[in-house]
Amino acid sequence: MDKKPDELDRLIHERIRLGIVSALAANDTLTFADLKEILQATDGNLSVHARKLEEAGYITVTKGYEAKKPRTEYSLSPTGKAALESYLVKMESILDSTRKALGKKK
Amino acid sequence: MDKKPDELDRLIHERIRLGIVSALAANDTLTFADLKEILQATDGNLSVHARKLEEAGYITVTKGYEAKKPRTEYSLSPTGKAALESYLVKMESILDSTRKALGKKK
Numbered sequence: 001m002d003k004k005p006d007e008l009d010r011l012i013h014e015r016i017r018l019g020i021v022s023a024l025a026a027n028d029t030l031t032f033a034d035l036k037e038i039l040q041a042t043d044g045n046l047s048v049h050a051r052k053l054e055e056a057g058y059i060t061v062t063k064g065y066e067a068k069k070p071r072t073e074y075s076l077s078p079t080g081k082a083a084l085e086s087y088l089v090k091m092e093s094i095l096d097s098t099r100k101a102l103g104k105k106k
Numbered sequence: 107m108d109k110k111p112d113e114l115d116r117l118i119h120e121r122i123r124l125g126i127v128s129a130l131a132a133n134d135t136l137t138f139a140d141l142k143e144i145l146q147a148t149d150g151n152l153s154v155h156a157r158k159l160e161e162a163g164y165i166t167v168t169k170g171y172e173a174k175k176p177r178t179e180y181s182l183s184p185t186g187k188a189a190l191e192s193y194l195v196k197m198e199s200i201l202d203s204t205r206k207a208l209g210k211k212k
Contacts, residue, residue: 008121010121015114015119021204022200022203025204025208026203026207028211076211081208081211084204088201088204091201094124095197095198097128098127099194101128101131101132102131102187102194105131105134105182105187
């Protein structure tokens with residue numbers, strides 16, 4: 001294998017976090033409620049994983065109010081975009097090798 | 107997104123387990139020592155994840171002896187092969203959407 005799974009960015013690879021960064025690659029900003037719906041995640045699970053991405057500087061979080069209700073907006077940071085691009089390259093390479101290997105398998 | 111990360115087979119997505127099934131897609135059988143070297147995993151970590159895959163019926167495990175030393179061999183089962191193929195299709199779709207989205211991003 002050219003690219004080993006141990007080279008994968010663990011921060012992005014986790015299922016919910018991959019969902020968050022992928023959704024933010026497709027949308028400039030998303031609210032907590034948007035992400036919850038897209039990912040079908042619980043409040044707790046989404047909060048924990050969003051915080052990890054925020055701490056790594058992969059996403060930026062803006063807290064505010066709309067009609068007196070708290071509204072949290074997320075967006076992908078330049079660091080997060082670069083990390084996602086690097087993850088894509090490595091993961092595509094793993095999938096490509098695996099697909100070729102499966103094709104050869106009896 | 108067409109394919110959401112919550113549709114990903116969690117059993118395969120985990121980093122070490124993805125490494126195990128990918129390595130077994132490329133090799134008919136691998137020993138515990140082979141996998142340890144390929145994945146740069148600890149004994150404990152590899153054992154735990156290999157057991158999970160075995161319990162799911164994704165890999166088959168043959169325990170034996172060679173020169174009086176225990177030797178454990180792993181191989182991908184037909185169920186595991188089918189699960190890996192399905193994972194590849196979903197993951198490729200996620201990566202593809204994400205790559206397109208990143209390309210459009212300012």
